[in-house]
Amino acid sequence: MKQVQAINLMRRFIDDQCTAEEVTKLIALMAFEKHREEYGRLIDEAIAGEKVEPVAIPDEVVRQRFRHLEERLGLRDRRRWREKALWRYYLAAAAIAGIILAVAWGAYHFSAFSARHYATGFGEIRKIDLPDGSVVTLNGNSTIDYLPMAGAERARTVELRGEAFFRVRKTSDHRKFRVVMPGAGAIEVLGTEFTVRHRPNGSRVVLRSGSIRLTTAGESLSGVVMKPGELIDITPGASVAGRKKVDPSAYDQWTTGKLVFENTPLREIVNMLRDTYGLDVVIDPQLLDKRLSGTAPARDPDTLLEALSGSFGLRIDRKQNKVFITAN
Structure with missing residues (x-):
């Protein structure tokens, strides 16, 4: 399962929107450390957003919720799961009961009050x-x-x-x-x-x-x-x-994946190419005051370079991260 799909599944689980089949998939995901870490981060966000204080749950209560979870999933007789991977059910059982848990590693590493x-x-x-x-x-x-x-x-x-x-x-x-x-x-x-x-x-x-x-x-x-x-x-x-x-x-259209220029000087665009995209731009200083109006994809600097070339009749050569801009 892709990471994005896994995160969406975790979010649905925290919101108590998962089916029994989806909960089973989530339990399997918890075998992997990267998914456990991601789940801890999402739990932390939920704690901060809902202002819910972490609570300690006695071991016996946790065991009761494990058994309840097993009954819901039809896994009551699968002893191997409970014996070898009991910790995988810990977060799942609590979430189904509508309680947000703060396990030790999550509270320590992902506290809502930490930087x-x-x-x-x-x-x-x-x-x-x-x-x-x-x-x-x-x-x-x-x-x-x-x-x-x-x-x-x-x-x-x-x-x-x-x-x-x-x-x-x-x-x-x-x-x-x-x-x-x-x-x-x-x-x-x-x-x-x-x-x-x-x-x-x-x-x-x-x-x-x-x-x-x-x-x-x-x-x-x-x-x-x-x-x-x-x-x-x-x-x-x-x-x-x-x-x-x-x-x-x-000035904020880049958040939607689009760059918008309104009479923007080439000097400012060159700075953006350097700062945002990590390109090493070498340009004729006489070109820096030229101005551009138009749009370009925010995630594709090559399209922007093509637009500059066509709009101003410039020669633009790119070799990996090195870009040379000169007048034709």
Whole structure:
């Protein structure tokens, strides 16, 4: 069974939507360590999302639930399964009873109150469900470190390197959500949607909905509240390079697998090819101010290179990760 199918099956099981046949398949999957680890991660997400405290269940209660599970599956007489793989039923029995268990290895390694690290490779787009219910979509060559309760305010804090789209969930205790851009500044919010790009060549924040407070490491834009549809660029030195009204959808379409360019300078596109896709681009400096409007697939940089060649009449040669762009 493919990993994606296995994860979907586990999610259905946690939501108590599996048939007896599907539960049998899940039990077989638990023979493999990678599936046990994945199940632990999903259980941890369920604990965080439902605010259910881990509970300890006596051994005798577990045995009773094993027997109940066996009866439901028609496995009562299969002694070999119970004797040689009793641990495989542990999570299954508890989930069928509607109880979320925190086994020792899961509680230790996947605690809802521990820090998390997420990363993407070049050209990879990854959607991440944070334990607090917020959703982050990471663009290629990006990382976030999540601290669920950081500082005296017990704020939910994410440290970003790269580019990400945030859909922040409000919490019942109104804890703040903070995005830290090391060396550039920080964003504070209670619940909203926005895009942040924090790369070596500069940072950018685009607000889609709600409101956020942006504080830069420089002194020119300290604690300014952004409004929906606003874009702010920050230089590598943490000073403000520009603030303007934009269509925010043009800046987060990469989350759907599409790149959108609206009079975008070639200089910015070259930076994206380097930062997001890991391409080593060599270009004639006189071409950097040319501007492009159009769309391209986010997961296929070669299509984008073809579009650049056709739009500007450029010669583009690619040798593995090395790209040479010159005028014809």
